[in-house]
Amino acid sequence: MILHKKATLFIGLLIGFFAKAQTQDFTHYVNPFIGTSNFGATNPGAIAPRGMASVSPFNVAGRENVLEKDSRWLSNPYVNENTFLTGFSHVNMSGVGCPDLGVILSMPTTGELQTDHLVYGTTYTNEVAKPGYYSVELDKYNVKTELTASTRVGVSRYSFPAGKANVLLNLGLGLTNEQGAVLKFNSPTEVEGYRMVGSFCYNNAESAYPIYFVARISETPSNYGVWDKPAKYGGLEAQWMGYNGKTRLKEQFMREVVGDSIGAYFKYDFDKPTQVDMKIGISYVSVSNARENLNEEVGDASFDAVYKQTKQAWNDKLSVVEVEGGSVDDKTIFYTGLYHTQIAPNILNDSNGEYPAMKTRAVKHTEGTRYTVFSLWDTYRNYHQLMSLLYPQEQLDMVNSMLDIYDQNAWLPKWELNATETFTMVGDPAAVVLADTYARGITDFDVDKAYKAMLKSADTREGNPLRPGLAEYIDNGYVSVDSDVAGPVSTTQEYNIADYAIAQLAEILGKKQDAKRFTKRALSYRKMYNKDSGFLQPKMSDGSWYEPFDPLAGANFTENPGFIEGNAWQYLFMQPHDIKGMIKLMNGNKKFEEKLDALFAEDQFDMANEPDISYPFLYNYLPGKSYKTHEKVAELIDTYFTNKPAGLPGNDDTGTMSAWLVYAMMGFYPMTPGEATYTLSEPQFDTVRIHLNPDFYSNKTLTIKNQSTRGNYKTTAFKVNGKTLSTSQVMHKNWVEAGEVIFE
Template sequence: MKIRFFFVLSLFSLQILLSQEPVEFVNPFIGTSNYGATNPGAIAPRGMASVSPFNVAGGTNKLEKDSQWLSNPYVHENVFLTGFSHVNLSGVGCPDLGVILAMPTTGDVETNHETYGTTYKNETAKAGYYAVELDKYQIKAEVTASTRVGVSKYSFPKGKANILINLGLGLTNEQGGMLKINSPSEVEGVRTVGSFCYNNPEASYPVYFVAQLSKPSKEFGAWKNPYNYEGVEAQWMTYNDKVRIKKGFTREVVGDSIGAYFSYDFQQPTEVELKVSVSYVSIENARENLQKEVGNRSFNEIYEETRDAWNEKLSVAEVEGGSAEDKTVFYTALYHTQIHPNIISDVNGEYPEIATGKIGQTEGSRYTVFSLWDTYRNYHQLMTLLYPGEQTEMINSMLAMYDENGWLPKWELNSTETFTMVGDPASVVIADSYLRGLRNFDVEKAYQAMLKGATVTENNPLRPGNAEYVEKGYLSVESGIAGPVSTTQEYNISDFAIAQLAKALGKKEDYKKFYKRSLSYRKLYDSKTGLLRPKRANGDWYEPFDPNAGANFTKNVGYIEGNAWQYVYMVPHDIWGMIKLKGGGENFIQQLDYIFDAGHYDMANEPDFAYPFLYNFIMGENDKAQKRINDLLGRYYSNAPAGLPGNDDTGTMSAWVIYAMMGFYPVTPADPAYTLFAPKFKKVTLHLKDNHEVVIKSFIKAGEPLKYVLIDGEKNKKMFISHSKLIEASLIEMH
């Protein structure tokens, strides 16, 4: 009887699992610990606005109780909440944004966040929704968002209550702001942000907002700290004593530590909704975004629309045959890839141009937040496969930046160039997208933009040191360029991408030229150590050489965010050439084994991302690829706050696990192909453009490697498949 009951219950549980929609498997808490730098707040797909709980000290405040990792507004281990920020970044390694904070409180108005902040409990997070209970005030706060508007619902108890809009808090050093209270239920203003990674502080920029309340307040006012001190610490120490509050103040308030408050005296428990619309163009555009995007719709209506939008986005891939935990990891990763790059254009199509100071106009969507050193390796290939329309708009956004700025982007953020990281990655992304079949952009303009980045030898922001690179084929330690070995490799990969696009466009001489340049990393190969080593300008090896230095973000003269082991095989365009340098496949595999077994592989950073898949280049070694992939999945990815191996890098870590769970991976940027291995699920259905479905079925037992593949009934000869063959297939069977 018990066995029968258990069997019936198991069938019921299975039916529940199978009936769930993709959106129900999203856990936004994944990545909020272990420096994943995500947040559990509410955002619409590709949203400009988002509403995140803010539980880090941020900015210039030195509050010690919650000080972990200030590149994002929320860390799972922190316990002290000071509001909800309305423009945020996800999965980045440097602070920016985290501003325009709203905070519901009760009792008398208090403007010091160290005093009005509170512990909290009962957090809930879903795609497009976050809720929490504030201990100090017995308030339940719920948040959701449309593309450009953050929407909150506060459930207040009976008695005095307040809603604070704090423009002083944030994650950046810039604090300047302006606000103007228009009525008992509306405030508008602007907040200055910028200086990502503390680079280029002169390129700070404004974010505009309009905030509206569903119920007019009984009393309202503004606060300002009018005192200027030489020391930041002194300002914060005296802040609580010196702050000035003005009731009923409707003139503009300008300053660093400013804010607005709206107060109530409820005779019974009451809900108040707050809508905060943002724009990077103007207050007028922020107001238009609010009116046209959400209007008078309620919190619940907006959440349902956003939830449906998320479900539609995530339904591009259906997975079956895995556990609920596996599905949660998969769909949360897909969710994270739909946050950045995000839309920066307003509903009227206006956006701030990069570098010109002008306002541009787009018919589609202008995108921003291009963390290209990370995303060129796997993220944009995934977008081309699953969301080709979005990827095309991203390319057109990059080409518009070229028109405005004279250069393709490197690490663009809200129409500013941060110049973060190294290499010339936009060329790789654009070439790869074209070679995978995207055509709805001006490829000749793109090609000319790539040539400019690759050939200009003076004052080249994309390729500093390009004169030496063109002359010698490598960057020397005397070049003054950070990580000369790894930067040489990055230039090589970009040259390979240019060569492949040149070949596709019939530009034969360019193809020969740039393909030859793409192999110049070989000049840095030391046969004695089997590694790529830094060289001096005269051709001598740089001494002393420590192949282990550079790991875990320690400095090494030769490499960026890595060491010699993590960069030796970062030549994805020339793996066969590297195998030859090694003296054959046996030596290649032996060193690859050593890198993993000695603990040199770094899952938390991009340079060695492709390493576990490189075993497939040597016949008979794919069982090791499978073992490495399974080990990495089990060790680093889970349905938990620490369920990412580290900084998500605007979706790059998430893209890796999506591929790893689907059973194919794009090893070589600008080479439209994938290597194959056993997927995590028994069935994966990809809903591609023109209503074409690709079904991937796995007949492989857990832990076993892939033996052979049938594509529409025909045996695939290798452990690789071209992009065109994959997207044209109807049924891929893995055995």
């Protein structure tokens, strides 16, 4: 387990039998505090693999940082540097760049009842976090809080001292500006209701939707009730209403309460130290489903029993990859990365299979798993390829979820969240994921429907929500600056990547004309390359270059008329499907290498953002220069990925940065989205053993052995089943059938 702040680090090994083999307890190598600083946007709270419910400490609306959640655009409920805690939220996201959720907060207190979070909030010490578990001691109250979770239920255990005590359920706090909640006591120990959410990135408020809950507490309170804090009135109206924005308490109030800043409380007067459990079931469909989730998944089970089951679920996931060699820190950052890839996409459907439909939120039913939280601009580059390799059934369910979204919304998803489309970022990433998955041999989905959906987004010239500016792109080969489409160079490149993926799938399906058409479209980025400047540049609709042009503008999220979240340097090499064409465009291997060297030497490479994260692997495509890939990848791991709260290079982007790390530490990377290939670097462990899913792959195990000396990068060679490779590239099919790979 990982002990943090006033605690110490303890690593132990638990030897047991799992999956017919003697293995260690991999959860000991996970540090959930990694990514909770440096804008990593993860949280250390308790969650089951891909859980709908997660219970996180909420410290972004505290006494000294009450304004920070707006002024610093915080997208997560917890920041490691903050010190003032106001509760534990039960519905959260991990590694996202925009705020939403962070709602349904519980909070234990002692003494007289207080309902203002700035009054009842407290500093805290002795945090402990491990997969499926979090605990902390609340300074003001001398209360130890422990958290765990099943897939759809958050479970808390509060250890109170003797005396007056309270458990609060606050529906007024959250990460975004929308408000509106309902709650009702069914008995002294059960509350039900819902909280409105849905303003992802503080936009699209009209698409707000409810999160339903049922909260059950283990000890019957001595008293209970609700509070609400109405909007402030003035003058005669205030006199007539009898209040002026003051919080009202309603004891033993059993009717429904509706409002913005409302909550429920349970009061106690313990004659001895007492533990109280609170269980909160979550649903996006109904209160009755939230209750069913609570009863089916947890019921009367103890806190320890729930945690034991969730810990085992995490071990099942993490044990897919076994590593040998390396330091404790190496293993910790690796397995924490793997842990982060198993948080999102999250499960949307309830235990009975019901979930809300896109747009209408009508109740639908699935026999499998309906996933949500598809941050596809990020995840199409490496994340879904990793899922196809390590967790192919999950990847298949994600693809079917995307096709389900298409059925209900008439378009493939771009950035889908809880059955709403946020249309965040640019490009057409779903097409890439569908094509890439099929190319890797995961084909048990309706590929004809998928292909039809991909063509719709690729060919609909007007009113296309996925590809704005498409008509100009088709006619001219690029999106212009005067088209009013954000980041026209970036957008053109993203359309190219999607078109290449469509071409690859068309080729597999025998659709030769489509393959030829989309392959040609995929190369149109070349029209934006200016040989004089040596960069891709924004163009006007008449074909002239946009002026003035500054290749440095746009870094660190500053404004640039041509690019999204980056500058001309960071987008220069983002044609992973046309590496040979790029090299030719830049006048050959030597000039290409010099430009790539300059990217790193002039500090223009951004490890924290997606467009350029594959660039270290480009040296593999230059004769005799693969050692530079090995050097650079090892350097980036050492620099940006550490066993510390700031141990991610920035926003984890729902597991994309963690997926990069997992691949890089295993020694290979999926360079070209939509194409089932890998490029090789160097494993960071002596042995990497991947247990493949026998339902999808003929080999049970892929064993990767590193027999080279780290740092001796120029002598690396690759042997697959005893045969030396003549290249650093390998097909996915050959890779998973290899059995044994040796780096020597």
